[in-house]
Amino acid sequence: MPRRFQRFGETTSETTSEINISPLIDVVFILLIFFIVTTVFVEETGVEINKPRAATQSDLEKNSVLIAITPAGQVYYGGREIGVSGVRSTVQRLLSTDDMPVIIQADSDTPTLNTVRVLDEAKLAGATRVFVSTSNE
Secondary structure (H helix, E strand, O other), X not given: OOOOOOOOOOOOOOOOOOOOOHHHHHHHHHHHHXXXXXXXXXXXXXXXXXXXXXXXXXXXXXXXXXXXXXXXXXEEEOOEEOOHHHHHHHHHHHHOOOOOOEEEEEOOOOOHHHHHHHHHHHHHOOOOOEEEXXXXX
16 A cells, blocks of 8 residues: 655544643633732822932832831821821721731921821820831932
8 A cells, every 4th residue: 555645734533632731721720819919919009109218228128017107297198198097997907917017108398297197196096016118319
């Protein structure tokens, strides 16, 4: 029987095969779930702050309570204005689930009195680690 050569792209019943990709899909989903679960979500304050510079700046934990103070004295958490009076209840609620540091991001033009009032409210809420965020630029 003469041997017949197969052209590129031509299939015969003898050479038909399929690749099973279901294990590949399973691996991709497992990796996706792994990366979603291990991702740290940082909640932003919702306002742009021009932070003052400091020579002794250091990096802090990713999981923290971020409170922003604008030059006009408005206090923000999570993109909404909470005011100085809302700091204590917000920090108490967040610290009831996990012990996190409180980071105050005060604009460089914010009066010191506003920053101190927010710092006091955070400490009165039970925060043991309260920091003022600065810029190293």
